[in-house]
Amino acid sequence: MTKETKKWWEYSSEGYQKECKIPVEIHYGPGSPNEKHLKLLGNLKNKNVLEIGCGGAQCGIAMAKQGAKVTGIDISEEQLKFAANLAEKNNVKIKFYQRDIKDLKPIKSSSQDIVFSAYALLYIDNIGKCFKEVYRVLKKNGIFVFSLDHPFFNRINPKTLKVNRSYFKNDKWVETFSDSSKKFVMYTRTISEIFNYLVEAGFIVEKIIEPDSRKKYKEDVWYGMWNLYTLKFLKMVPPTIIFKVWKK
Numbered sequence: 001m002t003k004e005t006k007k008w009w010e011y012s013s014e015g016y017q018k019e020c021k022i023p024v025e026i027h028y029g030p031g032s033p034n035e036k037h038l039k040l041l042g043n044l045k046n047k048n049v050l051e052i053g054c055g056g057a058q059c060g061i062a063m064a065k066q067g068a069k070v071t072g073i074d075i076s077e078e079q080l081k082f083a084a085n086l087a088e089k090n091n092v093k094i095k096f097y098q099r100d101i102k103d104l105k106p107i108k109s110s111s112q113d114i115v116f117s118a119y120a121l122l123y124i125d126n127i128g129k130c131f132k133e134v135y136r137v138l139k140k141n142g143i144f145v146f147s148l149d150h151p152f153f154n155r156i157n158p159k160t161l162k163v164n165r166s167y168f169k170n171d172k173w174v175e176t177f178s179d180s181s182k183k184f185v186m187y188t189r190t191i192s193e194i195f196n197y198l199v200e201a202g203f204i205v206e207k208i209i210e211p212d213s214r215k216k217y218k219e220d221v222w223y224g225m226w227n228l229y230t231l232k233f234l235k236m237v238p239p240t241i242i243f244k245v246w247k248k
């Protein structure tokens with residue numbers, strides 16, 4: 001549920017940003033090279049870019065530094081405070097909205113050249129609704145590039161490297177803690193399910209990228225973190241999957 005996710009990020013934002021020290025670059029996530037290597041977005045000068053689930057907006061700020069006109073949306077006030085501060089430090093202007101990305105109401109239809117998202121769509125309960133909204137706000141031939149955790153990765157126990165959940169179990173996944181008021185909620189989906197929601201929204205899928213996580217990338221700040229992104233695990237399964245799709 002969105003409320004639980006919002007609560008999680010209000011509580012964990014400060015610690016997360018301190019721990020990860022994410023550089024101002026366009027990243028795609030653990031085990032993945034960044035935009036400098038993947039080149040999925042093209043020239044950003046004067047492009048209207050919407051970053052959904054922008055968090056600390058390190059990606060959006062990097063895009064603004066390359067001349068894009070960036071808008072960032074996130075549900076968490078704490079994440080947006082961090083983002084606004086970082087934008088100011090980097091001397092760029094970004095318009096931020098605090099809201100659920102399933103509804104992009106403040107963004108005009110057919111106004112964006114690019115919609116971008118790194119590691120936010122795993123938290124969205126109704127991804128189909130979100131994809132339809134992204135389609136609405138994109139210009140004709142506009143692109144939507146997003147990354148999220150690879151659907152195989154979260155089915156495997158990071159310690160034993162054994163499959164611990166069925167690939168076909170597509171539902172809400174809740175991790176609880178000793179403090180019962182804190183819950184980490186994410187949604188697991190198969191690759192075909194994500195693909196089919198994109199097609200249903202009207203998109204043409206250009207590329208699906210599964211970065212080779214057997215290599216270590218300098219820019220991967222999550223490498224080795226939380227006993228999750230371990231070399232042993234990354235050698236077996238990619239943690240990240242990236243989609244590049246177009247509005248017809």
Ligand SMILES: C[S@@+](CC[C@H](N)C(=O)[O-])C[C@H]1O[C@@H](n2cnc3c(N)ncnc32)[C@H](O)[C@@H]1O
Nearest residue numbers: 009053054055074075076079100101118120123
């Ligand atoms: C792992 S962080 C990624 C942040 C940023 N994209 C990055 O790559 O550093 C996930 C972000 O998604 C945001 N988020 C989760 N659910 C959301 C929703 N329904 N609407 C808007 N933002 C959401 C969280 O608040 C958090 O900032």
